[in-house]
Amino acid sequence: MSEAPILVNRQDGYVILTLNRPDKLNSFNEEMHKALMAALVDVEQDESCRALVLTASGKGFCAGQDLGDRVKPDPNAPPPDLTQTIEAYYNPLIRKLRSLSIPVVCAVNGVAAGAGANIALACDIVLAAKRAKFLQAFAKIGLVPDSGGTYFLPRLLGDARARALCLLAEPISAEKAEEWGLIYRAVDDEALMEEAIALAKHLATQPTIGLGLIKQALNASASNSLDEQLDLERDYQGEAGRTPDYIEGVMAFMEKRAPNFTGRR
Incomplete structure (x- = not known):
């Protein structure tokens, strides 16, 4: 029996999810998509899980889509409808990573190319091994960056660098990133x-x-006006101020001790 495409390692307070198709540079096929989404749903429903690490096995982080799934033996066959794969798998994955109410740490252990790079960028805190590279490979095969690439890159890098990375499809090192x-x-x-x-x-x-409210506020800031964001901060602050952890944080500060946060409402 082949190994599971996603490895789940549950620890005290956090979970490590590992992309596990190392012989394919952890490129996505349908099986891995389904396994990763199922694991993320389990994490989301697990109240004891308060942080997530996403990483990969082998020498690469993720090469994006497994193009072997796209090759047709009949050269006269119509091309695949890529919108179906994006709508069914990639877009829900990016939305799930962004909407999780716990912090997501991505540990990029090697090359992150195409959708693999943008899946990493959808996480909250990205660490990368110095051997890693980030590559918007889409232009090399006549495609458009997906999985949030055209959203994340201009916001993180500015327009000039985002355009160059997408149009030239040149890799950048982890240190340059x-x-x-x-x-x-x-x-x-x-x-x-x-x-x-x-x-x-x-x-x-x-x-x-x-922390979950911080994530939501930062996500909303990309499309909100200043007035809308100020109102959102007001509302989220009110919600945060009603949690036991706020009371514990204030008491710990006043008593000059380390806080004991529970993460509960």
Whole structure:
């Protein structure tokens, strides 16, 4: 029996999900899409899980779509309708990663190309091994960046760099990605998982409801006016202020001790 396309490692307070098709550079086929979405739904429903790490096995993080699924033996056959795959799998995956109410740390262990790069960018905090590269490979095969690429890149890099990366389809190193603000940090290859797990352990002890509201506020800021965002901050602050973790945080500050956040409403 072949190995599972997604490995699930449950720890105290957090979960590690690992893309596991290393012989295919963890490129997506239908089976891996379904397994990853099922794992994310399980994480979302698990109240004991307060942080998530997404990483991959082998030498690469993710090469995007498995093009072997797209090759037709009959050259006269009509081309596949790529909108179906995007609508059924990639768009729901990006929406799920962005909407999770817990922080998502992505540990990019190698090349992240095409949709693989943009799946990483959909996460909250991206660490990358220094050997990793990010590549918007779509133009090489006549396609358009998907999985949020045309959304994330201009916001993270600015228009000029986003256009160049998409049109030229040139890879950039993890260290350049950090310098440009595409990712949070590039780290030594051997330290990647240690640092990602340290972040997850820390986040799993923090005020989870508040962190989820921070995520929602940042997500909304891309399309809100200033007035709309101020109103949203007001409403979310009211919600956060009614949680036990806010009271615990204030009491710990006043008593000069470390807080004991539960992440519960």
